Amino acid sequence: VVDSDSGYEPSTDDESAEEGGKLIFFGEKNHLFDFNDVIRGSAVVLGKGAFGTTLEVTIEDTSTSTITITTVVVKVLTEVVVGRREFEQQLEIIGKIRHDNLAELEAYCYSKDEKLAIYSYNRQGSLFKMLHGKRGMNDRVRLDWESRLRIATGAARGLAKIHEANDGTFNYGNIKSSNIFLNSRSYGCIGDTGLATIMKSLPQTTCLASGYHAPEVTDTRRSTQCSDVYSFGVVLLELLTGKSPAGEDMDLVSWIWTVAKKECRGEVLNMELLSELGGSEEEMVRMMQIGLACVAVEPEERPHIAQVVKMVENIRSTDAAE
Template identity: 70%
Template sequence: MQIFFFSLVLCFVLISSQTLEEDKKALLDFLSSFNSSRLHWNQSSPLCHRWTGVTCNENGDRIVSVRLPAVGFNGLIPPFTISRLSSLKFLSLRKNQFTGDLPSDFRNLKNLTHLYLQHNRLSGPLPVILSELKNLKVLDLSNNGFNGSIPKSLSGLTSLRILNLANNSFSGEIPDLDLPKLSQINLSNNKLIGTIPKSLQRFQSSAFSGNKLTERKKQRKTPFGLSQLAFLLILAAACILCVSGFSFIMITCFGKTRISGKLRKRDSSSPPGNWTSRDGNTEEGGKIIFFGGRNHLFDLDDLLSSSAEVLGKGAFGTTYKVSMEDMSTVVVKRLKEVVVGRREFEQQMEVIGMTRHENVAELKAYYYSKDDKLAVYSYYSHGSLFEMLHGNRGKYHRVPLDWDARLRIATGAARGLAKIHEGNNGKFIHGNIKSSNIFLDSQCYGCIGDIGLATIMRSLPQTTCLTSGYHAPEITDTRRSTQFSDVYSFGVVLLELLTGKSPASQADSVTTEGENMDLASWIRSVVAKEWTGEVFDMEILSQSGGFEEEMVEMLQIGLACVALKQQERPHIAQVLKLIEDIRTIDTE
């Protein structure tokens, strides 16, 4: 009996090895048709670990992903090569110079879920064999030379979520594609005629622009001569204007009162708390310390007499936007729950003030007295990542963040955090990374604010750490955060960028078996079920561009950052390189 089982195991190993060898032979046959200097595939090197763009399954016995964008391939896609990878799920050959028809033997790729062939020179009619790929979720054939009609047989792709056929030469009428899971379609810039089928009328008109389509039927008019949609939009806009006007009056009337009321805590007979430069005299109430060697010309009275509004209240204090008489704008943060003395406070401010980087919010000055501890920062007019991601969701006037903007935000924030971790001889930490502490500069790159405050403030309650969704599981005292817990928090921000979901609200609303589940845990569970596409923000998926491949890469980076064991998390320098490499191949 033991010999029998041993023989079975040996047979299984031989079959697996032979299958992997067959996959390797198929790829080598594919590569032999081209002369590409960017790939260094070697038959003697490990296939699953050393071959650029190739990914194997967990068992390491089959190839499941081939990603070869912009590597210089040209000519026909060689038949009976790629199609021999029977376990292939993900294929990207975008941004090459492939010509001719799509090989008919692609029908053998029964397990394929993602097919990216955009930005090539493929031509001819769309082959009917595509409808045989029943597991296909993403099909991007944009920016090619395909012609003929769009086959009705595509309705058979019942798992399809994204269909991009833009910038080709398709003609005829758009078939009535009954695709229940379709969340994004782009048929723009073809030669299509007729009307938009009822099944596709839920998508934005931009998805069909650049064709010769006739207009949809006009909507029924209201008694005022307006369409129902226009009437409702006008009514909604009027309501919003009323609310906004009332809010503006409240801010204008009470904004300055609130900041002056918070800061003035002295008797009228006491001298005012003057803010002087580093070389100035120290008053009884404390002094303001400026950074950067500049001689600032405002003091506390200037701030209190300027127009101010409350930007927000957080665990570390209240933040005000202050518009000075010289038209400049700064942010003043009044710190609460400071648990260190003057000396330690000033030492920490000095370390923060010396952390200068374009992706780190600049600490301009600080102020310490018995009653008030203040930090003065640069002001970012584009607001925070939290506001851009979650503000006005579901409102018709909201301008969503596209994928390019989110990638720039992630890149900038990673650069900023890498600089922070270099401070204090490589031991500096942030301690409170979240989307409301990441601001957007003029080019939409992320800039990290509120750095280094966690170590001088009272530790946040354990319940706050658990429900915020940002803190690493090992952190029980926020004053004892580490660089690895910073990486965890940054990973949550990456997941927030990808999903559009707030970690705090996710922790409250998503439960499994009666227990709360934070954003990171929810994404792990979804990805484990191979429902990766379900996690992405619909605001990104509804925009054209075909960036899901890059989003999947960012998702893997985010999941690595939120590893439950801190020793398994990458350093932020490694994270930064991975993010910057997402588009490396395309820019070579």
């Protein structure tokens, strides 16, 4: 993968291949590309985060008379802190999780020079960009209330599926709006599943500043299902208000708790949603209540994700059958 803006050019020498420079695939699909195809494909940088660089890679197969074009998302993982065995064990668990509300892990690579996770490609940008992108740019989208309900419902279902994995012991570790996308039916879809536990732990100051991490989380490699629920609650409140979790003077959760204690819930509700984008005050209040339940300070007071799914689905009962 070579991109002028990414600063990333994988090794293609023989040593890399000997160290495991090949892709391990999941599922029963015919594999239209290999490791060399990926590193030679044209790439566009989608983002750079604490774990590495995310690329949109387009691969052309010209081996037959009909040219086949495949687009995938490649995570170039630069902060892996575990060895090959633990890396492969984690990715094998992730690769077996299949759900409409999760971005599928199609393949991975562990070599001396490259650690890659390859996901199915979703053409729609992240929820974070939809909510907070610059006005007038393609990133920012005026999401109506119906769309926000579908995003919340899908993301809740996806997180519930993650928590079922590995005999019910698996967790996500880094739920935030930049890791949530829209699937083909415009429901929320979670990406980057399970990577937090194999990556370098984020500094405590970063966790606090992000606004997403539960107060008990001091090591992002040791997040829990309870802390996932907290982070998901933040996303619900972000969807509701349209505000970024990391406020300049006060984080979103603290602000909403302050307003709620004054019984001034009207200050929390997004007036644009109510007046122009089909919002229902009753439904918006329900989402606020669910979000606040999820961000309870004490982990044991937060609802189980299965309960959260039912509550979100019941915000509008007609959605439960989707």
